[in-house]
Amino acid sequence: xxxxxxxxxxxxxxxxMLYILDQRLRAQSIPGEKARKDEWTDVDRKRVMNDIITxxxxxxxxxxxxxxxxxxxxxALRTVYDRLxxxxxxxxxxASMDKLYDLMTMAFKxxxxxxxxxxxxxxxxxxxxxxxxxxxxxAPGILxxxxxxxxxxxxxxxxxxAGEFQLIRQTLLIFFQDMHIRVSxxxxxxxxxxxxxxxxxxxxxxxxxTEVPGLxxxxxxxxxxxxxxxxxxxxxxxxxxxxxxxxLYGDRVLKLGTNMYSVSRPVETHMSGSSKNLxxxxxxxxxxxxxxxxxxxFLARLLGGLENKTPGGSETGFRLNLFTTDEEExxxxxxxxxELSYKVVTIEAxxxxxxxxxxxxxxxxxxxxxxxxxxxxxxEDLLALMDGL
Amino acid sequence: xxxxxxxxxxxxxRPLGHSPAPLGRSPLPTSAIPPRGGRxxxxxxxxxxxxxxxxxPPRSARHRPGGAPSWLRHHAATPSPWLRPTPxxxxxxxxxxxxxxxxxxxxxxxxxxxxxxxxxxxxxxKEKSIQLKSSSAALYNNLSVLRLPGRQLACFGTVHGPSxxxxxxxxxxxxxxxxxxxxxxxxxxxxxxxLTQAAWCVLPSRVLLxxxxxxxxxxxxxxxxxxxxxxxxxxxxHPPGQAVFARGIAAAGGRFICVGTSxxxxxxxxxxxxxxNITVSEVLEQHHDAITDIAxxxxxxxxGAGDLVTxxxxxxxxxxxxxxxxxLLSKIPAFGCTCSSVKLWNGVVAAGYGNGQxxxxxxxxxxxxxxxxxxxxxxxxxxxxxETGKLLSGAEDSFVHVWKLSRNPETNDVEVEHCHxxxxxxxxxxxxxxxxxxxxxxxxxxxDLSEIIRYGQA
Numbered sequence: 001x002x003x004x005x006x007x008x009x010x011x012x013x014x015x016x017m018l019y020i021l022d023q024r025l026r027a028q029s030i031p032g033e034k035a036r037k038d039e040w041t042d043v044d045r046k047r048v049m050n051d052i053i054t055x056x057x058x059x060x061x062x063x064x065x066x067x068x069x070x071x072x073x074x075x076a077l078r079t080v081y082d083r084l085x086x087x088x089x090x091x092x093x094x095a096s097m098d099k100l101y102d103l104m105t106m107a108f109k110x111x112x113x114x115x116x117x118x119x120x121x122x123x124x125x126x127x128x129x130x131x132x133x134x135x136x137x138x139a140p141g142i143l144x145x146x147x148x149x150x151x152x153x154x155x156x157x158x159x160x161x162a163g164e165f166q167l168i169r170q171t172l173l174i175f176f177q178d179m180h181i182r183v184s185x186x187x188x189x190x191x192x193x194x195x196x197x198x199x200x201x202x203x204x205x206x207x208x209x210t211e212v213p214g215l216x217x218x219x220x221x222x223x224x225x226x227x228x229x230x231x232x233x234x235x236x237x238x239x240x241x242x243x244x245x246x247x248l249y250g251d252r253v254l255k256l257g258t259n260m261y262s263v264s265r266p267v268e269t270h271m272s273g274s275s276k277n278l279x280x281x282x283x284x285x286x287x288x289x290x291x292x293x294x295x296x297x298f299l300a301r302l303l304g305g306l307e308n309k310t311p312g313g314s315e316t317g318f319r320l321n322l323f324t325t326d327e328e329e330x331x332x333x334x335x336x337x338x339e340l341s342y343k344v345v346t347i348e349a350x351x352x353x354x355x356x357x358x359x360x361x362x363x364x365x366x367x368x369x370x371x372x373x374x375x376x377x378x379x380e381d382l383l384a385l386m387d388g389l
Numbered sequence: 390x391x392x393x394x395x396x397x398x399x400x401x402x403r404p405l406g407h408s409p410a411p412l413g414r415s416p417l418p419t420s421a422i423p424p425r426g427g428r429x430x431x432x433x434x435x436x437x438x439x440x441x442x443x444x445x446p447p448r449s450a451r452h453r454p455g456g457a458p459s460w461l462r463h464h465a466a467t468p469s470p471w472l473r474p475t476p477x478x479x480x481x482x483x484x485x486x487x488x489x490x491x492x493x494x495x496x497x498x499x500x501x502x503x504x505x506x507x508x509x510x511x512x513x514x515k516e517k518s519i520q521l522k523s524s525s526a527a528l529y530n531n532l533s534v535l536r537l538p539g540r541q542l543a544c545f546g547t548v549h550g551p552s553x554x555x556x557x558x559x560x561x562x563x564x565x566x567x568x569x570x571x572x573x574x575x576x577x578x579x580x581x582x583x584l585t586q587a588a589w590c591v592l593p594s595r596v597l598l599x600x601x602x603x604x605x606x607x608x609x610x611x612x613x614x615x616x617x618x619x620x621x622x623x624x625x626x627h628p629p630g631q632a633v634f635a636r637g638i639a640a641a642g643g644r645f646i647c648v649g650t651s652x653x654x655x656x657x658x659x660x661x662x663x664x665x666n667i668t669v670s671e672v673l674e675q676h677h678d679a680i681t682d683i684a685x686x687x688x689x690x691x692x693g694a695g696d697l698v699t700x701x702x703x704x705x706x707x708x709x710x711x712x713x714x715x716x717l718l719s720k721i722p723a724f725g726c727t728c729s730s731v732k733l734w735n736g737v738v739a740a741g742y743g744n745g746q747x748x749x750x751x752x753x754x755x756x757x758x759x760x761x762x763x764x765x766x767x768x769x770x771x772x773x774x775x776e777t778g779k780l781l782s783g784a785e786d787s788f789v790h791v792w793k794l795s796r797n798p799e800t801n802d803v804e805v806e807h808c809h810x811x812x813x814x815x816x817x818x819x820x821x822x823x824x825x826x827x828x829x830x831x832x833x834x835x836x837d838l839s840e841i842i843r844y845g846q847a
């Protein structure tokens with residue numbers, strides 16, 4: 001519904017993805033001298049993070065992202081993250097990619113649901129970006145890109161009204177509807193119930209701008225207060241201390257969107273007994289969206305995947321496993337319930353060292369010199385751009 | 390009416406939410422709903438205290454459609470606090486321990502103090518829920534109820550994505566029939582448009598079911614069987630970068646149906662007694678922000694008070710008098726918060742806002758009469774029972790409150806008092822409706838909830 005939702009969805013999901021990958025890479029990393037050829041080192045980890053972040057904040061990609069548009073379908077969005085995760089030497093099997101995506105989406109769903117005000121979704125986004133900047137603090141080139149996106153966020157969103165933010169939030173909640181995958185870190189922290197639903201506290205600070213419930217004031221025809229009563233409920237709310245900062249730098253106050261993973265806390269999901277209303281899940285895939293194919297191709301290409309002509313796909317990269325053992329990963333792939341399959345076409349992407357050059361080449365080709373026909377709609381723009389590839 | 394017991398200090402409290410059975414009355418009727426996973430309810434009889442239960446094992450058997458009729462299925466949503474008995478209540482609750490244990494979140498281990506004193510007598514108690522084919526979307530005013538007293542039926546409607554869940558429930562609670570309608574484009578193609586709202590509009594001569602979506606406005610016969618009218622939204626009216634949708638539905642003036650749009654327009658449709666010859670009689674252009682809700686006078690308006698109120702995203706309210714030509718009577722300015730839901734009764738405007746406040750205004754003058762710090766989060770729905778002046782509010786904070794509006798006959802001041810609160814555990818409420826004009830019973834639904842929870846007189 002809101003045509004300004006996609007950048008927030010993409011950046012927050014991307015942020016969660018980076019938290020998880022960072023945690024897994026650290027957990028599986030071996031000190032440099034001791035590492036075998038196929039084991040992760042700290043250097044590898046930093047390289048993977050840098051590669052992914054660079055791709056994520058690609059200028060052209062961001063430009064396209066920030067254009068007013070409806071949200072992509074779940075399938076289209078999932079493919080974008082597939083590409084993104086493979087923008088480096090790291091490789092993920094289907095099962096690990098599925099798990100990664102489950103974790104990302106449930107984490108952001110949680111954050112959206114628990115945001116005190118709809119506008120606080122922006123603070124959540126800033127938390128993710130602050131953390132991303134931390135990941136790449138020794139790479140000033142990429143830092144610039146991220147700051148640029150930060151500024152664009154501020155420009156686009158700080159002027160929106162509360163009502164428009166609520167529409168964005170409602171659009172996101174529709175996207176996440178009926179997803180109840182259980183995440184063990186949420187279960188342990190008691191923020192998620194065993195049936196997959198999140199715990200909504202009825203205590204704590206009220207949102208900024210809201211009063212603690214209880215007071216009723218009545219006024220006469222002159223506008224004077226003539227009566228005051230109070231009511232009580234089982235809620236236990238308090239006044240908030242301060243508002244988070246919406247500037248480029250500042251204390252966000254809100255903890256949602258900060259990194260909740262650490263090396264010692266495993267990231268597990270439970271596949272059994274997930275979302276109930278799967279009918280609504282699959283219905284979305286049945287209805288054909290004429291533009292979906294273009295979106296898929298366009299973004300996927302932008303991240304340098306589909307047109308790869310090199311044959312064979314020899315595994316020269318490092319494989320990251322989101323499970324504790326390889327056997328677990330295999331088992332997860334086999335036992336994933338049919339209805340939770342993302343139905344993503346697996347593409348044999350190779351991992352040439354010159355990957356980044358590939359992306360630049362594609363991007364370079366997109367700087368089309370000929371004048372484009374006046375576009376009559378979004379589809380026209382995309383097709384025209386694709387013709388130029 | 391009694392208010393709830395005060396918050397217990399030092400504890401993050403959860404409402405007890407049980408309905409007391411005062412001495413001398415029979416205990417709660419045993420629920421016929423079998424629990425999930427094949428566990429039978431343990432009926433405690435009058436055993437008195439029972440030890441707090443341990444955490445239930447995760448459910449292995451998932452609910453699947455087909456098989457038992459929908460009303461027999463144990464609902465998948467987090468059970469409401471009504472199903473979570475205190476140890477002192479266990480003896481009286483017919484549902485016993487097994488019934489609630491299946492899939493209950495955390496329960497006791499969350500640090501609650503069990504064995505607390507039972508609440509004073511409550512006005513309402515939870516009744517059997519109605520299962521839905523799909524969960525409710527987090528949209529304003531996402532529950533509509535149509536009562537058909539002659540046929541002892543009540544119909545409920547909530548939207549989810551491109552479709553609306555319609556359920557007809559017999560008064561004896563034994564029969565349910567479901568229907569789902571899809572958002573349509575002008576032609577035969579099924580669109581991917583999202584529905585924003587569904588509401589029954591009761592006019593003297595007929596009842597129409599109105600659906601608003603990103604593409605336009607659909608009107609059906611009240612049972613959803615036949616579409617009688619389709620109005621496509623004019624996309625060019627909206628600047629790029631702005632969402633396009635219709636939202637806000639009300640029957641007005643015994644003859645019109647008013648529907649709002651995201652550009653702030655209110656379309657007035659002239660509805661004939663029967664047939665499909667529906668026309669746009671007028672377009673009201675007083676709002677500059679997306680319309681959120683529209684309400685017609687439910688009681689009797691004093692002179693000059695108007696009979697229609699429209700609300701928008703900025704929080705501005707407009708009061709109108711309906712007719713061949715609609716006249717703007719007053720404009721109540723915004724104070725910085727969205728008004729998501731509005732009701733009009735006996736010349737009093739009741740408005741629910743994004744900061745959790747309910748405000749009452751004189752419709753004729755726009756004067757503020759009462760300010761209630763009602764909810765801790767964004768209010769999503771209001772409803773009003775015209776025979777008694779009871780007001781119902783539901784919000785993202787999981788709470789549903791019942792209030793009583795009245796007018797002091799001497800001073801003419803508007804009074805409001807709190808009557809009752811329900812906490813729908815772990816649910817952001819998005820729709821609330823009274824099920825009868827006196828307000829003896831009401832229905833609630835929430836985001837991601839595949840049921841309509843009903844409450845009746847205790």
